[in-house]
Amino acid sequence: MGRSTVAVANEQVSIVTVLQMLGIELPDDIGSGRSRKLHCPFGDVYHSDQGASAAMRVYPETNSAYCFSCSAYFTPVSLAAKAMGCSMPQAAEQLLDRVGHRPLDLAGQWAQAKEYEPDPDKALLADALKTYCRRKHPGWEMQQFDGSVAAVLTRCLGILDLVKTANDATTWLDVCKRAMDRALYREQPSLSQRYDLLLKQHRTEGGAP
Ligand SMILES: [Zn+2]
Numbered sequence: 001m002g003r004s005t006v007a008v009a010n011e012q013v014s015i016v017t018v019l020q021m022l023g024i025e026l027p028d029d030i031g032s033g034r035s036r037k038l039h040c041p042f043g044d045v046y047h048s049d050q051g052a053s054a055a056m057r058v059y060p061e062t063n064s065a066y067c068f069s070c071s072a073y074f075t076p077v078s079l080a081a082k083a084m085g086c087s088m089p090q091a092a093e094q095l096l097d098r099v100g101h102r103p104l105d106l107a108g109q110w111a112q113a114k115e116y117e118p119d120p121d122k123a124l125l126a127d128a129l130k131t132y133c134r135r136k137h138p139g140w141e142m143q144q145f146d147g148s149v150a151a152v153l154t155r156c157l158g159i160l161d162l163v164k165t166a167n168d169a170t171t172w173l174d175v176c177k178r179a180m181d182r183a184l185y186r187e188q189p190s191l192s193q194r195y196d197l198l199l200k201q202h203r204t205e206g207g208a209p
Pocket residue numbers: 040041042043046047055056067068069070071
């Protein structure tokens with residue numbers, strides 16, 4: 001295990017949260033990032049004025065606080081440790097418990113890293129399909145607007161919503177490429193079909209003697 005509980009708690013737990021836990025009254029704009037003056041949790045014990053003045057300054061940006069009366073600098077953990085009268089590691093564990101932080105062991109981190117899979121980019125997939133059609137079918141620019149071709153493309157893009165994983169994305173692209181191929185070849189008569197067509201036209205136009 002690399003990092004100490006104290007370091008993790010100082011990073012995961014806000015100094016403002018600790019002050020809240022200690023019952024310190026906080027100004028409404030405490031979350032604004034500006035440093036604020038507060039009453040020190042130890043004022044009644046350690047300050048010469050028994051905590052009458054707001055002698056503590058909290059610095060949300062560095063997640064720390066400084067009491068001008070105590071002349072003491074506090075991190076979330078050192079503040080909690082002093083308030084609870086326990087060691088820093090004990091305070092750190094308590095704080096992490098309070099904010100619901102579950103430390104991950106190496107196996108846990110690995111499992112989480114493996115599970116992480118960003119959602120497939122649907123716009124990118126749609127583009128990939130259209131690029132495929134454009135490259136494979138020279139007449140694509142016109143054909144994409146033909147009734148049956150447009151209908152198949154609409155169906156393909158419609159089922160993009162079902163694509164959730166990288167595996168789905170591969171399957172989607174495979175299936176849709178084949179569907180588009182079928183639609184585009186059907187729409188565009190083959191050479192022999194065109195030849196047949198020409199022959200038929202030639203005959204009906206009175207080519208026969
Ligand atoms: Zn103080």
